[in-house]
Amino acid sequence: MIALVGGVIMIIQYFVPHRISQDVFNYYTSWGPIVATFALILGVGSVTRVHMYKIRMKSTNWAYSLAVILPMFLMPVFALLPGSLLGGTDGPGFFDFMYSRVQIPIQATMFSMLAFYIASAAFRAFRAKSLLATVLLVAAVFVMLAQVPIGDLAGRWLPNTGQWILRFPNLAAKRAIELGVGFGMLATSLKIIFGVERGWLGGAGE
Amino acid sequence: MNFWEKMLNIDRRWIYLAIAIIVIVPFFARMGLPVVPTREVESIYNLVDSLGPEDAIFVGWDFDPGTEAENQPMGVAVLRHAFSRHVPVFITAYYPLGQALAQQAVGGIFDTRVPGNYAFVPWTEWESMRAAGFAGRDSLETAWTAAGHALPEGARGWVFEGVDYAFLGYQPSFYLVILGMGTSIASQYPTDTNGNPVPEMPILQAHKTLRDVDLAVTLAGSTTCMTWVIYGTSRVGLRVAFGVTAVMATDYFPYIQSGQIVGMMGGLRGAAEYEVLETQGGYTDVTGKAYRGMDVQSLAHIAIILMVVLGNIAFFAGGFNKKTALKARR
Amino acid sequence: MYETIGIWVAALFTLAIYSFLYKENPLYRLAEHLVVGTSLGYSMVISWQRMIYPRLVLPLSRGEDWLLIIPAVLGLMYVTRFFPKIAWMSRYPIAFLLGTGMGVAFPYDMQALVLRQTQATLIPIYTPGAPWHEILGSIVIVFGTLAALIYFFFSKPHKGLFFGTGSKVGIWIIMIGFGATFGFTVMGRISLLIGRVQFLLSDWLHLIH
Incomplete structure (x- = not known):
């Protein structure tokens, strides 16, 4: 029902450029991203639930779950710490360190492995x-x-x-x-x- | 197991090793093969080249770290071009980590220890001059240097935060952000990533909505780039240029021909072409990372083609196209 | 000092990931898990800094816009997903975003993806003074697109002059298109590797400049 009303209103506002429809649209573009941000709670909640369960049950390789949970909840703490914790007086802090020296290199490297796989596929499959x-x-x-x-x-x-x-x-x-x-x-x-x-x-x- | 079968069943780690060698060795023996720019990249370059301080562009960091190697050099090249022509730049990000990557890119450009970079003046540092009244970029630069600020040696110019550049950063549901910016950029970004008030910035006062913007360059590793076309171009007629990864580039030729996008940098090659144009235009002294990667790219392509050919020779010479299936072994 | 430590850490994680090419190992797994946690942690911080604080908390605390309570309540309904009895409430924000999103998208999708694209296919084949390869290209755009569309049209059997020949030409066009994509995919994958090798050889080992 919400989807129907919302969808129809939005289609109508495109075709009827009236002041009221413009106001509705402005509220929508301002509110929509706010609502969407909260969806992150779902992601964080699900990941926490799955990994906390593994840690509690001491299931196989449970220790790796700590490598998910700890940085996830420590990142907000790092963001609050003063920037001078590592390096000089005004050097970037641990928060910047974690994304620029851990997150970005790991993710970039994971994708670059595809070069090896495509070479192997070129030889074996094409x-x-x-x-x-x-x-x-x-x-x-x-x-x-x-x-x-x-x-x-x-x-x-x-x-x-x-x-x-x-x-x-x-x-x-x-x-x-x-x-x-x-x-x-x-x-x-x-x-x-x-x-x-x-x-x-x-x-x-x- | 005959020769051909053995060959096709080679441990894949040998292939990995071969690729590693092919990608590492050419860095030590530079060939410097020329990169000839295509019209798809030239059209973006020419458009940015026709702009000045009264215009403005958006550069969207719409990728995440996975495609950094391809997208980052494009962003750096466009930013350098815009900064040297004093074209005001808004930086946005589709993903949270896009903001981090954009920060790295501007951090590199503002590092004046390296020659050819730009000296960054934060919003808070030129507050006193703002209090006296802002009367255009030129007078600001004059006042700034008159106040005893000297351009670091080797630097190409000043970049004033709030005049030449506003780092708007990440917002979720970016399609709504684009639609919202069609009415008001400040409504979507009340503050920039440094917490400065965006509505007070001269860059915003001269360019209040996306309608006042001359070009948006979206750097993307997925279909996020289409968000700018679907919502920006269709709603407010925004001109959009793509800087996309090679994997996606072939999908967007229809949008160049239809005139929906100005041009496209496809993969590292696209970035290298922009770097070459920029060097030819005198905006940089040396070409960047993308151009330097092109020699390696050339040899790696030859190697992959050879692998396809060898694989096919072994397959047909061994008669595997007719007889029993190849016995697989790791 | 900060930079040196950072580059070493980044280089070690880069090598940890590549070690998987030889064999699966604990270091690789550690890096793989770290990336999930760090990424979500980073997203939480950025969402707070860029959205929740400046666009929701600040205006509400200053009493500037009380209507913002509505998206806040709607957003918080996502949390009910974790409580089975009231989990139905989490449908409301999803329905709101999806319904309105689809409604907003409909006319723009129609314009950008269908109308403009169709229009750009209906072009004159012959332009006086155009070189032969451009004219041939225009023919390929008009008839090639039509043929490829015929190939994807499964409601009629691919027989006869129109559907039969059309779909045969169509599959050739599609295969050339896929070939181009494959070529570009190889290029892209190699570029990603070049990026990492440049980091290792230049930033870390200072072997190249």
Whole structure:
């Protein structure tokens, strides 16, 4: 019901640019992010529950759960500490240290491991088994060579062909997919507003 | 097990080692291959290059640390370009950690121990000059230097917080923030990340809503960049440029052709192109991290292509396309 | 000193993650868990600093805008999720955000993703003075998009001149598109590795500048 009323009001306000509808919209853009922020409580609560359970039960590898719980609740404490705790008098504090020297490097490195996996997959899995698979591989090789400076050594025709593939056939394929996605999103919006799709409730209170 | 089968069943850790060597060694033998800018990047560069102190741009740090290597150099390049032309910049973030990454980026640019950087003047430090009345950037800089402040050696210029730059930072539900900024930027950001009052800043008084902004460059590692197009471009006609990871770049060519986005930096290569244009334009003396990575990128691509070719040779020469399935071994 | 410690810690965690490539090990697992906790902790702090304090607590404590009680109460309803008897209340903030979000998005999605994209496909194929590859490109955009759409249209059997040939051309176009994406994916993955190697060789070991 809330979803229906909210959704319909918001669609109407787009088409009726009246002062009242504008006021409603301004309240909405101001309140919405506030409500959304509280969703973080769900994330923190769930993670705490799962890991505290593991610690209490002393289940396998429970000690790692401490590595989740401790920094999670210590970060707000670190944020309150004065900045001069590490380093010089006005150096960044432990809070900055935790995200810039622990969080960011770990996350960046985790993603960079994909380079190794894709190399392994290139050797083991990409086979020109059929004509269409060959088309895919040839297009990939052209684009890969066209995107790096070494491709220029073969002459401008190579990067030019690579750019042509990107700007035209690739564009046509992606546009067809994006149009499909666009229609899908519109259909999903309507389904949620009119209560046909209720998976987002997640079974709460049922 | 014959030769081809052995080859295809090679321990994957050998492949990992090969990639590690290919990515490390070229850093010690610089080739300096030229990077030729594409029109997708040139159009962003030219637009920023046409702006001045009376205009303003947004740079959205809309990625998280996972794609830092690709997105961060793009942001640094655009910021340097804007700072040297005194184009006012608003910095926002789609994710909490995007704010942290933006902080790292500006921290690097404002580190005057390194030549070619910019000297940062915090909002609170030029309070006395503000009290006397703000009459434009030029007079502020004159008053600031007249007050005995000398530009550190090697620095390219001053960046005044609140005039040249406002660090707005993270807000949740960013689509609502973009919609809200269509009416009032200050309503979404009453304070900046340093706790300074955003509505009092000259940058805000000259650019109250997204309608007064000339360009938004969104740096993204996911579809977050589309939020700017769907809500910014469609609602207030905001011009948007993308700085996206290579994985996503191919998806956005339709939006360049439709005119919905100004241009696109795709992956590290896109960042390298911007760096090259900036050096050619005289805004930096040396190209940045992205350009330096391009030699390695070249060799790594050749290596991956060779792996695909070798894998296929072994597969077909061993006759695995016709006969029994390959016996898998780790 | 601060910087040196920081770089060493960052480098050790970088190597800890890479150690997984050889074999799963406790150091890797520690780093993997730390990242979850630190990330949530950081988000809590930033959400307080950027949103809850300046946009909710401060205006309420100054008595500037009492209506802010409404989003605050709605937001707090998320907490009821942890109490089975009143968990139904947590549906309200979700319904509010999702319903209004979908309502807001509908016209903008329609405009940005469907109308403008369709419009940009309906372009003149021949422009006087255009080079041959641009003209060929325009043909590919118009007919290639149509063919790829036909391929995705499963309500009719892919037979005959229109649906049969169309879907065959369509799959070729799609495969070229996927090939381009694959090429770019390789590029992106390698770039991420280059970023970390640059950090290790330059910031940590000072071997390159």
